[in-house]
Amino acid sequence: MKGVGKILFENGVNKYRFKTILFIALLWACIDTIAVLTFNTLPGKNKIEPLLLREAIVFIMSLVMGYLLVVSLKKLFRNYSLWLAYLIKSFILVCAAIIMYLLLYTVNSVTILGVSLKSVFSRFYYQMFHPNTLFQKTIYWIILFIATQLIIEINEKYSPGVFLDIFLGKYIHPKTEKRIIMFIDLKDSTSIAEKLDSKKYFRFIREFIYQVSTALIEYGGIIYQYVGDEIVVSWHYNRSNVQDCLRALRASRRNIQRNSYHFKKRYGFVPEFRVGIHIGDVTVGEIGVIKKDLAMSGDAMNTAARIRSATTELNENFIASKDFIDKAYMKNGQAKALGKVELKGKENEVELYGLEL
Numbered sequence: 001m002k003g004v005g006k007i008l009f010e011n012g013v014n015k016y017r018f019k020t021i022l023f024i025a026l027l028w029a030c031i032d033t034i035a036v037l038t039f040n041t042l043p044g045k046n047k048i049e050p051l052l053l054r055e056a057i058v059f060i061m062s063l064v065m066g067y068l069l070v071v072s073l074k075k076l077f078r079n080y081s082l083w084l085a086y087l088i089k090s091f092i093l094v095c096a097a098i099i100m101y102l103l104l105y106t107v108n109s110v111t112i113l114g115v116s117l118k119s120v121f122s123r124f125y126y127q128m129f130h131p132n133t134l135f136q137k138t139i140y141w142i143i144l145f146i147a148t149q150l151i152i153e154i155n156e157k158y159s160p161g162v163f164l165d166i167f168l169g170k171y172i173h174p175k176t177e178k179r180i181i182m183f184i185d186l187k188d189s190t191s192i193a194e195k196l197d198s199k200k201y202f203r204f205i206r207e208f209i210y211q212v213s214t215a216l217i218e219y220g221g222i223i224y225q226y227v228g229d230e231i232v233v234s235w236h237y238n239r240s241n242v243q244d245c246l247r248a249l250r251a252s253r254r255n256i257q258r259n260s261y262h263f264k265k266r267y268g269f270v271p272e273f274r275v276g277i278h279i280g281d282v283t284v285g286e287i288g289v290i291k292k293d294l295a296m297s298g299d300a301m302n303t304a305a306r307i308r309s310a311t312t313e314l315n316e317n318f319i320a321s322k323d324f325i326d327k328a329y330m331k332n333g334q335a336k337a338l339g340k341v342e343l344k345g346k347e348n349e350v351e352l353y354g355l356e357l
Helices: 002-010 015-039 048-076 082-112 117-128 131-157 162-168 189-195 198-218 239-258 260-267 299-314 322-328
Strands: 175-186 222-227 230-236 273-287 293-297 318-321 335-341 350-355
Touching (some): 015 048, 015 198, 048 082, 082 131, 117 131, 131 162, 162 293, 175 198, 175 299, 189 198, 198 222, 198 230, 198 239, 230 239, 239 322, 273 299, 273 322, 299 335, 299 350, 318 322, 322 350
Parallel strands (some): 273 318
Antiparallel strands (some): 175 230, 175 273, 222 230, 318 350, 335 350
């Protein structure tokens, strides 16, 4: 398992993706355990050892297949329609499942039943590719793989963790929570839109949001909404999440820099963005009838939005309130005082700081 984890992280899998892959492996292993115990398909009289061996193999292979699904195949088919991507990815995973089944069959045949390795493959071919067996297993795998993709898709649609909150009814009754709020939007979006046609500008925005959102999710950000080229994200307030907010901001900028050549070559522009950050109480609750979602409201939301607007007037890319700076424990030189600023719609002036990251 240490080797598998090392491979995953060496390939740049972030925290969210690793958790998703682990979830997939555990889910599939649990479903396989239930199916095996229900239909009693284990060889030999002693069922414990074959079951443990089988589920160890299923779990390890599921990690590999989960990596394919969450990282490799997702990137490869990111621009395909949802139904077509589901079908192609499911077909690829069915092929991987056949390989896993071959491994399981080989281990059981050799170690438990004492079948020679030479005859294993012929037996496997006869059993696996019997029309009834192949049809049943293929249908089972396709349902499992599509259901897994739907769970991931729904979770990502609401932002990781939000769908679970809706499912459990956590915010049926509105709750007031202290959160870190960050508003992000594209710099000079109007001038860029004037120089690109509408479709090309949309693709530019989509790629910009993808690069930034990947960093936000990696550091635990809960994406509240996308409004045009603007991203609104929050974290539950604690000392660790204050630092994760800053890490996410740095990672967002780093992702853009790493892909600067691609943006410049394809669009003629490298995106820059402005950020406003604040900490305060927000009210969170479910809204909607046909389309349910979580809504956040309160003075903290308004303040964060106004701070983001102030970046243009103050000619600063990243600005945070004193409330945030007091909790961030930043080093000397990482924040510069901008003084008390009158924000639109606010009765009292707000003390702001420019972030040097």
